[in-house]
Amino acid sequence: MKVRELMDTNFIVVSPDQDIVKVSMKMEKYRKFTTPVVDEEKKLVGWITSLDITRGLREGHKLVKDIMYTPKEVVSVKENDAARLAVLKASKYKVVSIPVLNDNGTVVGVIRTCDIVKTLSQLYEIKVYKIFDAMDHELKGVTWDELMEASAIVTRRETGERITAKDYEQRIKNATFGEAIWATGGLEKFFVGLIAIGELVIARKVARARK
């Protein structure tokens, strides 16, 4: 995934010579805490936040250029960067948004942490059921019931919990991937559990074939 697939192209911009009173009204109207400052060619020449505006209004500054950050002080990304880079920067610098530039330095979008949260959380929200469904399709000659039976056996072995195949099926219908990795103690452990289930159904299939 590239930055351009994650960015918001519906953003506001202001110019360095704009009056901060008017800019404050614009930022309030669009509910933006931050906005890029651009020149006539939409090139990034600064960055302001609503905290700079409160200071500017209080201290009697007039223009955006009197209160803005310079481009050197601004965390930015390129539209062709990996989206991962924007995520790491948002996390590292604790910013709520990051301007996105093209190769000419023109602002083409803004990455917002709320959009990052939405995108990242999709993985966590996948139902565990879907992973088992994919596993069931991949493992030829293994039925869904056999898969659930093997899953219950592995769970009983690992946790001592008395769980039936039906209970297991019910559990994965409700559980999300995020809950599952939290419950098992991490991604690697979750996968190890699935591998153990895979091994068991294959072993039982082989044993059945030998009969």
Added chain:
Amino acid sequence: MKVRELMDTNFIVVSPDQDIVKVSMKMEKYRKFTTPVVDEEKKLVGWITSLDITRGLREGHKLVKDIMYTPKEVVSVKENDAARLAVLKASKYKVVSIPVLNDNGTVVGVIRTCDIVKTLSQLYEIKVYKIFDAMDHELKGVTWDELMEASAIVTRRETGERITAKDYEQRIKNATFGEAIWATGGLEKFFVGLIAIGELVIARKVARARK
């Protein structure tokens, strides 16, 4: 994971009768775009953002209570809620922070989207290598080289790409889980690939045992 494990307990609060000029200076000092408004018992009685402050300063309002949101208008979570709920709310309401309450309605923390991004991104940043390492430990009687060989075979079969076991090993040393699920087309497909590899190494192990 619970909300209390994700929240920031290092937050600022303001009171409804405080002067917004002073509040603006506090929010600037601590670089906070939002802050809970609390009474003497730290109960949530409102919420303000730096955009309310710019409006308040411009329109000549004096006190926090003149410009704040009421608790009914504020998205909040409880400290014992699943962290997942805070993530879903941040994503749905596109807010940068959410106050966290205990059962008495006292503010005990704030959930920030930048912290959510940090937590959620950890899963994406796990090295694929670690998953294979866990798989290698789980699959008794299979060596690391056999696992890499099977992985290269499955990859060649699925993609037509001419990849050796060594190439594959190098690839997973650098790749993150996020990149891997992006490259394979999603979590289920990534997992199906792992199952295919698991099946192949087991089949080869069985074949070896029969010789």
